[in-house]
Amino acid sequence: MPTTPGGDQPYLKHLNRARVLHLLRTHPGLSRAELAAHSGLTKVTVGSLVTTLLDGGWLSEGHARPGATGRPGRELHLGETQHVLLGAEIGVLGARAVATTLRGTVLARAETRTPTTTPHAAAHTVTRLCGQLLQDPATQGRELLGLGVALPGPVSPDGTRVLYAPNLGWDDVPFLDLLRAAPDLPATLPAGAITLDNEANAAAFGESFLRPGEPPQLLAYVSLGSGVGAGFTALSGTPHVLRGARGLAGEIGHAIIQPGGLYCHCGNRGCVETLLGGWAIRAALNLNVLDPLDEALAPRLREAAVQVTLGRAGEALGQLLVNLHQTLGPDEIVIGGALTRLDGAVLGPALDVYHARQWRPAAPPARVTVRTDSLYLPALGAAAQLLARVIDTPQEPA
Amino acid sequence: MPTTPGGDQPYLKHLNRARVLHLLRTHPGLSRAELAAHSGLTKVTVGSLVTTLLDGGWLSEGHARPGATGRPGRELHLGETQHVLLGAEIGVLGARAVATTLRGTVLARAETRTPTTTPHAAAHTVTRLCGQLLQDPATQGRELLGLGVALPGPVSPDGTRVLYAPNLGWDDVPFLDLLRAAPDLPATLPAGAITLDNEANAAAFGESFLRPGEPPQLLAYVSLGSGVGAGFTALSGTPHVLRGARGLAGEIGHAIIQPGGLYCHCGNRGCVETLLGGWAIRAALNLNVLDPLDEALAPRLREAAVQVTLGRAGEALGQLLVNLHQTLGPDEIVIGGALTRLDGAVLGPALDVYHARQWRPAAPPARVTVRTDSLYLPALGAAAQLLARVIDTPQEPA
DNA sequence: CTCTTTAGTTAGTTGATTTAACGAAATGCA
DNA sequence: TGCATTTCGTTAAATCAACTAACTAAAGAG
Numbered sequence: 139m140p141t142t143p144g145g146d147q148p149y150l151k152h153l154n155r156a157r158v159l160h161l162l163r164t165h166p167g168l169s170r171a172e173l174a175a176h177s178g179l180t181k182v183t184v185g186s187l188v189t190t191l192l193d194g195g196w197l198s199e200g201h202a203r204p205g206a207t208g209r210p211g212r213e214l215h216l217g218e219t220q221h222v223l224l225g226a227e228i229g230v231l232g233a234r235a236v237a238t239t240l241r242g243t244v245l246a247r248a249e250t251r252t253p254t255t256t257p258h259a260a261a262h263t264v265t266r267l268c269g270q271l272l273q274d275p276a277t278q279g280r281e282l283l284g285l286g287v288a289l290p291g292p293v294s295p296d297g298t299r300v301l302y303a304p305n306l307g308w309d310d311v312p313f314l315d316l317l318r319a320a321p322d323l324p325a326t327l328p329a330g331a332i333t334l335d336n337e338a339n340a341a342a343f344g345e346s347f348l349r350p351g352e353p354p355q356l357l358a359y360v361s362l363g364s365g366v367g368a369g370f371t372a373l374s375g376t377p378h379v380l381r382g383a384r385g386l387a388g389e390i391g392h393a394i395i396q397p398g399g400l401y402c403h404c405g406n407r408g409c410v411e412t413l414l415g416g417w418a419i420r421a422a423l424n425l426n427v428l429d430p431l432d433e434a435l436a437p438r439l440r441e442a443a444v445q446v447t448l449g450r451a452g453e454a455l456g457q458l459l460v461n462l463h464q465t466l467g468p469d470e471i472v473i474g475g476a477l478t479r480l481d482g483a484v485l486g487p488a489l490d491v492y493h494a495r496q497w498r499p500a501a502p503p504a505r506v507t508v509r510t511d512s513l514y515l516p517a518l519g520a521a522a523q524l525l526a527r528v529i530d531t532p533q534e535p536a
Numbered sequence: 537m538p539t540t541p542g543g544d545q546p547y548l549k550h551l552n553r554a555r556v557l558h559l560l561r562t563h564p565g566l567s568r569a570e571l572a573a574h575s576g577l578t579k580v581t582v583g584s585l586v587t588t589l590l591d592g593g594w595l596s597e598g599h600a601r602p603g604a605t606g607r608p609g610r611e612l613h614l615g616e617t618q619h620v621l622l623g624a625e626i627g628v629l630g631a632r633a634v635a636t637t638l639r640g641t642v643l644a645r646a647e648t649r650t651p652t653t654t655p656h657a658a659a660h661t662v663t664r665l666c667g668q669l670l671q672d673p674a675t676q677g678r679e680l681l682g683l684g685v686a687l688p689g690p691v692s693p694d695g696t697r698v699l700y701a702p703n704l705g706w707d708d709v710p711f712l713d714l715l716r717a718a719p720d721l722p723a724t725l726p727a728g729a730i731t732l733d734n735e736a737n738a739a740a741f742g743e744s745f746l747r748p749g750e751p752p753q754l755l756a757y758v759s760l761g762s763g764v765g766a767g768f769t770a771l772s773g774t775p776h777v778l779r780g781a782r783g784l785a786g787e788i789g790h791a792i793i794q795p796g797g798l799y800c801h802c803g804n805r806g807c808v809e810t811l812l813g814g815w816a817i818r819a820a821l822n823l824n825v826l827d828p829l830d831e832a833l834a835p836r837l838r839e840a841a842v843q844v845t846l847g848r849a850g851e852a853l854g855q856l857l858v859n860l861h862q863t864l865g866p867d868e869i870v871i872g873g874a875l876t877r878l879d880g881a882v883l884g885p886a887l888d889v890y891h892a893r894q895w896r897p898a899a900p901p902a903r904v905t906v907r908t909d910s911l912y913l914p915a916l917g918a919a920a921q922l923l924a925r926v927i928d929t930p931q932e933p934a
Numbered sequence: 935c936t937c938t939t940t941a942g943t944t945a946g947t948t949g950a951t952t953t954a955a956c957g958a959a960a961t962g963c964a
Numbered sequence: 965t966g967c968a969t970t971t972c973g974t975t976a977a978a979t980c981a982a983c984t985a986a987c988t989a990a991a992g993a994g
Contacts, residue, residue: 145552145577146951147545147981153949154543154982168770179543183982185942202991208940209990292899301898310898355693355781368863372778380770381867383753387901393862394855397794405894457792463864464791465766467780473794496803500699501690501706501784544982545950552950569972581951583973600960606971607959 151187152177158187159529160376162197162216166350169203169211188214192444195220195281196240206444216240220533222280223528224271224324225521226264227337227514228254230364231306235267236517237277240525242348246274247514255312257300260289261320269322282324283528284331286316286520288340290365295385297334304403305364323371333523337361337516339379339386342369344519345472346377348525353377354470358462358504362455362477362484365415370466376526391415395457413454416477422447448483455484456491459506463492468504474512481510549585550930552577556585557927558774560595560614561639563747567609568600586612593618593679594638614638620678621926622669623721623919624662625735625912626652626687628703628762633665634915638923640746644672645912655698655709658687659718667720680722680924682729685715686738688763693783695732703762704803731921735759735914737777738787740767742917743870744775745907745924751775752868756902757859760875760882762814762855764789768864774924789813793855801910811852814875820845846881853882853891857904861890866902872910879908 151470155175162168168176174184191197200213218239226235232251236244248267254260264287271277291303298314314334317323335343342359357377359369368388370380380387391411392404399408403417423444459471477484485508497503509515555575560566566574572582589595616637624633630649634642646665652658662685669675690702696712714734715721733741740757755775757767766786768778779786780932789809790802797806798816810816821842857869875882883906896899907913 145548145555145575147548147979150543150545150548151981152951157543169941177543180983182944182984185545186981202941204991206940207938207992209942209992211941258543302896340797356785374772374776378772380864383867383902384899386865387754387863389862389865389899391862393859395795397851397855453795457795461791462863463861464787464789465785465860466778467782467784467787470780498700501782501787504781524959546982548982567972578952578974580953580975584950600972602960604971605961605969607961607973609972647938810953 144257145244149532153188154183155191157530158184158191159196159216162214163347164350164353166215166241167200167203167213169213171211173214173532186317197212217242219282220280221330222267222272223283223521223525224268224285225340225517225519225524226267226285226287227340227516227520228260228287228291228306229265229337230254230290233260233263233267233273234514234517235264236514236521237271237274238518238525242344242518242522242525244514244518245276246271254306257308257313257316258320260306261316262322263315264317265320265322265324268324268327272324272326282326284328284524285317285324286333286335286517286522286524287313288335288337288516288520289313290337290363290367292385292389295381295383300334301385327401331524331528333520333527335520335523336367336369336385336388338367338369339381340369340517340519341474341512341515342371342472342519343377343379343526344515345470346371346373346521346532347522348518354468356466356468357470357472358466358468359472359474360390360455360458360462362414362416362473362475364476366411366414366458368462370468376530379523390458390462393458393461395454396431410454414458414477418438419447419451419477445483448480449487451477452484452487453491455488459492460495465505467501471504471506472509473506474509474515478508478510480514481508547930552581553585553589554927556582556589557594557614560612561745562748562751564613565598565601565611567611569609571612581592616641618678619681620675621919621923622666622683622740623682623915623917623922624665624683624685625738625915625918626658626662626704627735628652628688631658631661632664632912632915633662633669634846634912635669635672636916636919639922640742640916640920642912642916643674644669649688652704655706655711655714656718657715658704659711660720662715663718663720663722666722666725670722670724680724680726682726682731682922683715683722684731684733684738684805684920684922685711686733686735686914686918688713688735688761688765690734690783690787691732691737692847693779698732699783708728729926731918731925732791733777733918733921734765734767734783734786736765736767737779738767738915738917738921739872739910739913740769740870740917741924742773742866742913742920744769744771745920746916752866754864754866755868755870756864756866757872758788758853758856759862759868760814760871760873763873764809764812764856766860768866772838774928777921788856790859791859793852808852808856812849812856812875817845817875818848843881846878847885849875850882850885851889853886857886857890858893861902865899869902869904870907871904872907872913876906876908876910879906 195217198217202210204210223238235248237246278338292301300311300313307503338361346353346357355373357371361367368390371377392409394408395410396408400412402409402412550808572579593615596615601606602608621636633646635644646668690699690878698711700707736759744751749841753771755769759765766788769775790807792806793808794806798810800810
């Protein structure tokens with residue numbers, strides 16, 4: 139018994155309004171006439187929608203753009219001045235938040251480096267960071283549209299519960315309710331305008347959604363932190379996160395990469411994380427230097443151990459990329475997370491494995507991007523998820 | 537520059553028509569009032585749509601269903617008598633075709649066991665089988681809605697080209713054009729009403745689409761034939777095949793399952809198919825009995841070799857299932873293909889590996905179904921894909 | 935300075951859905 | 965048997981967002 143939204147004329151208008159907004163998001167600067175051509179709507183309809191959106195501050199009108207013959211069109215862009223979106227990420231060692239415009243421009247950042255403890259404390263951390271951002275001069279006088287939150291664990295498909303977050307020690311937490319009830323929750327936050335998602339999903343969505351131009355058909359974001367996770371977005375009109383049946387898609391850290399391999403803390407053997415997880419790498423390095431044989435030899439031994447461990451991690455990542463490629467057929471792979479700072483040592487071997495593979499001409503490899511500056515990516519992506527929800531949710535937003 | 541369909545009232549009407557059809561597909565026997573409640577439309581709108589659909593033979597009206605107080609509603613079902621859909625599958629060793637109703641009821645089957653050779657010959661085989669089906673008494677007097685075709689290789693996302701099909705020796709074949717130009721193409725086939733897809737995608741879609749009741753959120757179909765492939769469907773309103781960027785999703789036969797493992801004919805090492813592919817199993821069994829040491833010992837040796845080979849294949853399948861689970865988080869896995877006839881020997885170990893894994897309470901295993909009767913599944917699924925297209929394509933179908 | 939071309943707006947029409955009211959078909963109780 | 969009740973489905977009028985057609989506006993070309 140699906141409860142799909144009603145198919146009446148207001149719904150149709152909403153669809154068209156969303157189409158105009160998405161078009162201007164991916165193709166900034168289009169004129170009304172160009173919007174009409176791209177959307178299949180008529181100039182009249184587009185003109186009417188644009189007028190409404192200009193009034194609401196959702197769009198801004200640039201100056202004419204002469205050059206060709208005929209009356210020049212006037213450039214339209216998403217509005218940059220009247221709204222603000224918040225995005226936050228709860229990490230193991232701290233939390234981050236950003237305030238952005240409709241175009242994804244970052245207005246302000248905030249960070250705390252206190253390790254995350256209980257869900258209650260984490261919720262309060264988020265609201266405090268949000269409060270800081272809303273006091274920043276750059277966000278003053280703007281209408282707050284909502285808050286997107288990302289965290290290191292899978293979330294139920296309805297976006298209300300954290301199913302588990304091993305690195306935080308959480309298990310089945312109704313985090314959305316905790317956020318709503320948290321102290322210092324901004325009073326201007328519209329009711330219900332909070333999204334919750336896995337940090338890898340949020341980052342993947344941000345990468346697909348915020349970049350101008352044609353979005354990737356299928357983007358895989360691989361998050362290399364203490365654990366290993368992934369987020370996938372597929373393009374069906376606009377980018378959408380692939381969640382799987384219960385929000386568990388992308389839990390690739392415990393895919394089997396080496397049958398009969400090392401034991402993993404999940405109770406199985408040969409998981410991706412046993413070679414590639416931050417915790418496993420740290421453990422391996424500590425183990426390798428436990429018994430210092432010789433003061434002079436130790437640094438060189440340590441150096442060798444590091445190379446071996448990171449090389450193995452790289453090969454594991456390469457195998458993971460190949461398998462993601464074979465399973466999902468992405469056209470773009472983005473690698474982010476703290477481990478990307480070990481750049482060459484891990485990513486070099488990984489890309490070697492990935493690109494050494496034989497690809498058929500009809501099945502070329504995906505474009506692989508490494509984001510060494512991925513610190514705010516999940517928070518930014520969470521804000522983008524909220525923006526998408528605001529655009530796609532049928533309702534007259536003021 | 538996306539060329540999305542226009543957002544006018546006819547489009548809205550189409551959406552609502554499709555919603556009614558899909559509702560009656562998943563929930564046969566609903567009344568107009570119940571349809572209104574489930575769809576969010578009003579009784580008036582539903583009544584108007586239903587009248588049109590009844591006139592066109594898309595729906596049939598059953599008798600009233602008394603029992604409760606008040607005027608009883610009249611049961612509605614998808615029409616079974618006025619339309620026919622064709623589905624065909626091109627396999628390595630032969631081809632199969634089915635004729636079905638709107639509900640997926642099989643009206644007639646046809647098969648040929650001549651091994652597939654060239655694309656031209658295969659196209660003609662399909663049209664010949666279709667001709668046979670259309671001469672069957674069960675399909676007489678019905679309007680032909682279209683033809684869905686499935687084959688063992690990935691297809692370009694626009695459904696026109698076969699990117700490659702190693703088991704057929706095909707490479708980048710514009711098969712849709714060949715079909716359109718094939719001799720004996722049924723004259724009553726509407727222009728453009730042909731779909732083309734990978735057999736695993738088709739089978740996955742059929743499993744998700746034709747079963748009454750709520751469809752699975754994410755279904756993975758694993759096809760165990762000469763090669764190993766997979767098809768995925770995700771529920772977004774109705775089931776949709778996940779194709780990846782270029783139609784390459786599901787090419788799991790060459791995912792790496794054992795780093796440094798056996799060499800694969802794809803040029804890489806440790807692919808799934810080196811242990812689980814039909815060709816690899818056959819090769820392993822032949823190799824193992826190449827040198828008959830002793831007439832008396834040979835049968836027992838052979839038996840042992842079979843057990844070892846199939847056991848390894850089963851473990852490989854188990855690992856594959858685990859990795860699909862971790863990557864996509866399906867709620868349902870269906871296993872089909874010729875190898876399912878080796879039931880216990882392969883599937884036993886596979887399910888052992890899958891279920892021996894530690895699952896978190898919030899992340900239970902998927903329901904696993906083995907289809908030993910999967911011979912006509914891809915053909916049936918291809919017909920279902922065509923049906924979905926007929927329902928979802930905006931146009932007034934006669 | 936007029937002509938041509940393209941951009942955007944105004945006026946009136948179309949069409950699908952809506953609300954409101956009505957007729958139809960069953961059960962249930964006097 | 966008869967009448968009230970309940971729910972189903974239809975008819976009639978209203979709404980609303982798109983459309984077509986025709987206009988004005990703003991640039992470049994000759």
